[in-house]
Amino acid sequence: xxxxxGRYVLLRxxxxxxxxxxxxxxxxxxxxxCALKRLTHRTAPAARAALAQExxxxxxxxxxxxxxxxxxxxxxEGVPFYTxxxxxxxxxxxxxxxxxxxxxxxxxxxVSTPPAWSTAI
Numbered sequence: 093x094x095x096x097x098g099r100y101v102l103l104r105x106x107x108x109x110x111x112x113x114x115x116x117x118x119x120x121x122x123x124x125x126c127a128l129k130r131l132t133h134r135t136a137p138a139a140r141a142a143l144a145q146e147x148x149x150x151x152x153x154x155x156x157x158x159x160x161x162x163x164x165x166x167x168x169e170g171v172p173f174y175t176x177x178x179x180x181x182x183x184x185x186x187x188x189x190x191x192x193x194x195x196x197x198x199x200x201x202x203v204s205t206p207p208a209w210s211t212a213i
Contacts, residue, residue, distance in 0.1 A: 096115075099121050101117060102115040126162060127176050129176070147164045158203075159177040159178075159179055160177040
């Protein structure tokens with residue numbers, strides 16, 4: 093297990109993409125688990141700005157289908173990362189089979205519909 097940014101232990105990789113990697117992590121300060129997204133070491137400075145913008149946008153969203161974000165940080169070496177709520181489940185490509193448009197539309201409708209409490213405000 094890798095220790096990251098002094099306070100997180102990376103337990104296992106949850107996914108990766110063009111900008112970085114996402115890990116299930118244990119926060120040694122709180123003892124809780126979270127998902128930690130970090131940029132790869134090779135990532136250009138423009139991607140750092142994109143990660144900060146992604147964090148800001150997700151931090152503004154309050155919806156049951158969107159994870160909560162906790163912290164945007166940088167390691168001593170300057171590697172940007174952010175932590176977010178960990179929600180166990182299947183990756184999207186396993187939860188909805190390719191070509192299953194009915195299920196995909198159902199999920200998209202649920203995610204895009206505001207929660208009932210938001211219309212009462």
